[in-house]
Amino acid sequence: MSLEVNLEQKNLWKKELNDLSKIIEISGGVELLVGEVSAIAExxxxxxxxxxxxxxEGKGYVIIKGCPIDDDLTELPTSISRPKNKSFISxxxxxxxxHALGFNPYGFYKKKMGH
Known part of the structure; x- marks a missing residue:
């Protein structure tokens, strides 16, 4: 199964997330606004x-194309710390x-301090 977000929807989605970015930055991470970002994704x-x-019940995977990503993506990260100039879009x-699909992301305690 495959879903595709068209360019107009992608840009609107990204704008909504950009509007939340200051709150995310102040609160210390996107995890605290999971309900908001989930509602936007839905x-x-x-x-x-x-x-x-x-x-x-099907193949166990879905391809979702056209989701927004950060504008300022650079090379792959080389440390566990988050780049300071990167936005929270991705x-x-x-x-x-x-979260909108009813799943919970997980982290490993020894990787990136559990995040």
Whole structure:
């Protein structure tokens, strides 16, 4: 199964996440605004019941194309610390989509201090 976010929707989604970015920065991370980023993801991905069904009963994966990403992505990270000049778009999309589908992202205690 595959979903595609069109360019107009992608830009609107990104604008909403950019509007939240200052709050995310002040609060210390996107994890505290999971409900907000989840609601935004649902708004642009549509009815997620089919996606959830495909994940649980189908092939176990879904390809989602056209999601917004950060403008200022550079090379791959080389340390556990988050780049200071990077926005929260990518993290917000990943966390929002995951939570909207009813899943919880996880971290490993020894990787990036559990984040």
């Amino acid at each position: 708004k642009y991905l549509g009815d997620l019941k089919l996606v959830t069904k495909e994940l649980k 993290e917000s999309v990943l966390l929002g989509v995951t």
